[in-house]
Amino acid sequence: MRTPSTAVLLAMLPHLRLLIPSGMRNAAIDVAAAKAQGLAVCGADSHPEPAVELTWVLILSVMRQLVPQANALREQGPWQQSVGRDLHGARLGLPGLGGIRQRVLRIGPAVGMQVSAWRPSLDAGHAEAAGVNLAASKQTPFSSETYWRRRIWATPPSATIAMPSARRSKASPPDCRTRRGACWTDADQATAAAR
Incomplete structure (x- = not known):
């Protein structure tokens, strides 16, 4: 809900x-x-696996531009407009290390990705134990080639990453979300879409 x-x-x-x-x-x-x-x-148990799988489908789709390629093929246009971007050597940015994010990050190194995470409560020891690089600031995940977030309604708004951070990043990373949430305001999303 x-x-x-x-x-x-x-x-x-x-x-x-x-x-x-x-x-x-x-x-x-x-x-x-x-x-x-x-x-x-009431609450119903939910399983983390579908969110993890969907996250990697989205990451691969965005990095390899699978949807535009499939649409071009279906419309009988030039099917290979781009070869896409490699995951190997790219950085995956995570806003924290919750249970689902820890499952997502395990796949990154398997395909040669570097993983960075940031959260106000995340310390170097916890990051090292999880096998990720502790980002120097909350802007670092936005300098990643791929940025994934999954907002839970119980997350305090102060822990969300503000859009100005995204505007300062080296490029607009694909924003792979598996759950809609009020991470950014509608105005911020419209501004990001206009970039």
Whole structure:
């Protein structure tokens, strides 16, 4: 469940009796308002493997430009417009080392990628134990060839990486997201899309 379930929204759904988001935490739900309305809020276990697999499908697709190539082939145009970019020697930037990110980062070195991570609470010892380079600042992941993020609603907004950091990076890295979230404002996303 990605849509914020605020008291106002819940009040507009008087026949709703149960909310079941995937995962066991979801700050998008106003639990107090749900309880006041007599709604039951449950959580359902979710597995990390699909997010990890989808992440690597997205990374490979973006780096090798698979979608434009497939579209050109389908439209009977020149099918090989580019050979794409290699993963070997490229850097994968991660905003933190949560459970799913740790699974994602294990694949990077297998294809010859360097992995960098940054989070306010991440220290050198934890980064070394995970097998990643501790980024010098929160701007470093944006200087990566590929940047992956997966926003959880419970993530404090202060821990998100601001768009100005992306504007200062050496290039616009592919932003591979497997979960929509309010990481950036709509205005920031529009600005990034216009670059």
